[in-house]
Amino acid sequence: MLIDLDAPPARRPPPPVDRRWFGAVAAAVLLLMLGGAAGVPEPGKVRQVASSGGAVVASLLTESALYTAQAVTGENAVVEIWARSLTEGGESWSARAPNGEVTLRSIGGTLVVVSDAAITVLDARDGRVRWSERSAFSAIVVGERVLLSYDDVEWGAKTTFTDLASGRKLWSVEGQPDVAFLDESGRYLVAADYGGHTVLRDTASGRILATRELDVLDGMVMIIGDRVLVSRAARLLALRLPDLERLWEVTTPFPETMQPCGGLLCVTDSRGLAAFDPATGDERWRTAVWTSYHQPAAVRADGQGVAVGADGRAVVLDPVTGRTVRELGRGRPVGDLMLRFADGQMWITGLRSGRVMGSVPGVIPFGCTTAGRFLGCPVAAGAFTVWETPR
Incomplete structure (x- = not known):
């Protein structure tokens, strides 16, 4: 073998690059830019487990199944109700119900389908129809009961209080309420019409x-403890149970949402987020920074909640003081998850841990929901998809 001592030595080829790290590093950088907690996604941890396969009229996600209402080709009067199991041995079936403004609820081993005024109660195990009612004027579900209102030509308007599981009518009264609520004990029913x-x-x-006469009822009604709270165009009113005596009334501009928060009442209105003492109506604190508030289980145990601003920035909030406990960055809190959207991907992060679980493409950034370890979201063409996330 002839060796040329004057020639430069041959260069060694560069070591192979593990391109699997590129996606993980890019994801971490992206989440930092979005303001999320730093962390590298765990590949393969988010797994699709169910999909509607087509456009849905309504959907409901539980810890064991995805329920959807979907149009039936050529039949406008009915919808197909599908139950798709998310766990081994779970329920999978289909049934039909009247079409309309469909809502789905899972109550006491049943799937309750309300379509405008019609109600169909299905057995959640196999889709068997337990009972149905199609002649009612309205159907208002309260706890494990339903108020069915009728227009009777001879006797006028009447309402029956009916057991959801069996369809048995418990009692009947005159009148037609537009809203109704049970207190926490289930002993008291508050019903009102839009005339107040x-x-x-x-x-x-x-x-x-x-x-009690409340003028025109054009807002929200909620029962917290022994207080019936009513919001109207620019006022918030508290009535006492069990006599509906007026306790207090305060001015708040155009209330949009209200919910319990750490022993107080958190209200979002046209000026931001405020907390009121439900016993006295005193305003404890107010801020224009936050436009929404909720208490997911991930922080509720600590007596805290999550607030989001108009710019998408989210924080963990102490509802007693209104102070920020922890920054979460920009995103959409859903259950115990934080969802962030960028470049056609939805990045899934633990709300409490800040751990990045992974990402999925093509998700519509509105209408997501969680149940246990499952996350469900609308996707393209009106379909609904469910993923299992690590917890």
């Missing part, structure tokens, strides 16, 4: 316990 006529009834007998 409000009635408190005993749920066992239907007997009237108290009445």
Whole structure:
């Protein structure tokens, strides 16, 4: 072999690059830019487990199944109700129900389908129809009961208080409420019409316990403890159970949402987020920074909640003081997850841990929901998809 001592030595080829790290590093950088917690995604941890396969009219995600209502080709009067199991041995079936403004609820081993005024109660195990009612004027679900209102030509308007599981009518009264709520004990039923006529009834007998005229009811009604809270165009009113006596009334500009928060009442309105003492109506604090508030289980145990601003920035909030406990960055809190959207991907992060679980493409950034370890979101063409996420 002849060796040329004057020639430069041959260069060694560069070591191979592990391109698997590029995606993980890029994801971490992206999340930092979005303001999220730093972390490298764990590949393969987010797994698709179900999909509607087509456009949905309504959807409901539980810890064991995805329920959807979907149009039936050539039949406008009905929708197909599908149950798709998410776990081994779970329920999978289909059934039909009347079409309309469909809502789905899972209550006591049943799937309740309300379509406009019609109600169909299906057994959640196999889709068997337990009972249905199609002649009602309206159907208002309260706890494990439903108020069915009718227009009777001879007797006028009436409402029946009906057991959801069996369809058994418990009692019947005159009138047609537009909204109704149960207190936490299930003993009291508050029902009101849009004219402001409000009635408190005993749920066992239907007997009237108290009445109150509230002018026009154009806002929200909520029961917290022994307080019935009513919001109207520029006011917030508290009534006492069980006599509906007026306790206090305060001015707040155009309330949009209200919910319990750490012993207080958190209200979002046209000026931001405020907290009121439900006993006195005193405003404890107010901020224009946050436009929404909720208390997911991930922080509720610590007596905290999550607030989001108009710019998409989210924080963990102390509802007692209104102070920020922890910055979460920009994103959309859903259950115990933080969802961030960029470049056609939805990045999934643990709300408490800040751990990045992975990403999925093609998700519509509105309408996501969680149930246990499952995350469900609308996707292209009106379909709905469910993923299993590590917890």
